[in-house]
Amino acid sequence: MTGINPSDICKLEEIMTSAQHPVITTHMKPDGDAMGSSLAIYHIFKMLGKKDTRIILNDRFPAYLDFMVDENIRDNIMIMDDDADAIRDTVRKSDLLICLDFNSFKRTDRLQEILENSGVPAILIDHHIGPDKEKFILTFSEQNVSSASELLFHILMATSFIDRNARRLPPEAATALMTGMTTDTNNFSNSVYPSTLQMASALLEAGVNREVILYNLFNRFSENRLRLLGHMLKDLLKITDDNVAYIVLDKETLKRYEIQEGDTEGFVNMPLSIGSVRMSILLKEEEGKARVAIRSKKGTSANRCAAAFFNGGGHENASGGKLNIPEDIADIRNAGEYIERCTHIFMTEYNG
Ligand code: 5GP
Ligand code: MN
Numbered sequence: 001m002t003g004i005n006p007s008d009i010c011k012l013e014e015i016m017t018s019a020q021h022p023v024i025t026t027h028m029k030p031d032g033d034a035m036g037s038s039l040a041i042y043h044i045f046k047m048l049g050k051k052d053t054r055i056i057l058n059d060r061f062p063a064y065l066d067f068m069v070d071e072n073i074r075d076n077i078m079i080m081d082d083d084a085d086a087i088r089d090t091v092r093k094s095d096l097l098i099c100l101d102f103n104s105f106k107r108t109d110r111l112q113e114i115l116e117n118s119g120v121p122a123i124l125i126d127h128h129i130g131p132d133k134e135k136f137i138l139t140f141s142e143q144n145v146s147s148a149s150e151l152l153f154h155i156l157m158a159t160s161f162i163d164r165n166a167r168r169l170p171p172e173a174a175t176a177l178m179t180g181m182t183t184d185t186n187n188f189s190n191s192v193y194p195s196t197l198q199m200a201s202a203l204l205e206a207g208v209n210r211e212v213i214l215y216n217l218f219n220r221f222s223e224n225r226l227r228l229l230g231h232m233l234k235d236l237l238k239i240t241d242d243n244v245a246y247i248v249l250d251k252e253t254l255k256r257y258e259i260q261e262g263d264t265e266g267f268v269n270m271p272l273s274i275g276s277v278r279m280s281i282l283l284k285e286e287e288g289k290a291r292v293a294i295r296s297k298k299g300t301s302a303n304r305c306a307a308a309f310f311n312g313g314g315h316e317n318a319s320g321g322k323l324n325i326p327e328d329i330a331d332i333r334n335a336g337e338y339i340e341r342c343t344h345i346f347m348t349e350y351n352g
């Protein structure tokens with residue numbers, strides 16, 4: 001971490017204290033970090049006495065994160081599929097927008113059009129490359145942290161209401177922050193900085209129960225998910241001559257194994273355990289497109305590959321994107337050929 005500017009913390013405190021109708025949002029298809037950071041700031045607003053706080057999401061959060069969301073919070077989470085008109089209304093009436101874990105409103109999908117020109121002052125707290133600073137009245141952007149949850153933790157610690165004492169965090173906020181950091185680091189296997197371990201240590205000392213978090217995150221999946229993992233590694237994994245591993249999960253396969261949102265989290269990392277593999281790509285077919293997850297080893301840029309060939313971006317070694325069907329590929333059955341062609345160009349021309 002390069003450090004948080006104290007004058008930005010003063011501004012943040014002033015803005016948070018005076019807000020009456022804060023709205024919290026994060027990227028589409030929220031993951032552990034997106035939900036962890038959003039829920040943490042939600043609990044901080046509650047602590048500050050803000051009764052009218054809402055979280056707005058483009059997509060429902062995956063079931064494996066439901067342990068962080070009790071009934072009372074659920075009532076204050078609005079999702080585009082259910083509540084588009086109510087979300088519009090809530091944003092119109094709000095006086096502060098807190099944006100977490102994304103660098104551009106594009107990453108909020110259908111919320112973009114509601115949020116971008118709303119005129120509501122917006123604050124960004126994020127750990128991706130290239131934040132869209134001009135859209136925000138205050139930006140906290142730091143890439144040398146594990147997660148948005150970690151950045152938020154360090155910001156909160158610097159505020160006068162927490163005052164460097166993690167025990168002052170509402171317990172639900174502390175749990176949410178630990179959860180977000182744990183999922184973005186794959187349980188401490190990547191993006192771990194000294195500041196990450198300092199955060200973990202302070203939160204443990206403050207009473208966060210990591211065993212409960214780990215149980216909820218990693219030990220509650222269906223049998224089918226593990227069977228798909230077996231099938232995938234044995235039969236679907238391909239490795240190209242350019243040392244790129246890729247897997248295509250079509251709709252039929254996902255249906256056969258009754259795969260839910262979040263079930264394939266982390267699968268894309270596994271092929272990187274093979275010594276020769278430089279980059280791993282996982283495609284999941286959805287309606288009219290395939291979602292793409294890309295991970296790479298040091299020296300190979302997942303971010304550049306995602307931007308050049310997969311309509312996406314993210315971090316240097318962990319990125320994502322999508323392939324539109326039929327604009328980018330005629331059919332999901334052409335995905336393998338597309339990946340092999342593009343990654344050959346990427347590994348030989350872009351990444352030399
Ligand atoms: P995941 O593969 O876990 O969904 O995402 C890994 C990283 O890539 C995350 O940091 C996420 O923000 C980024 N990412 C995922 N999908 C997209 C996308 O469609 N566009 C961009 N710009 N980034 C993405
Ligand atoms: Mn994140």
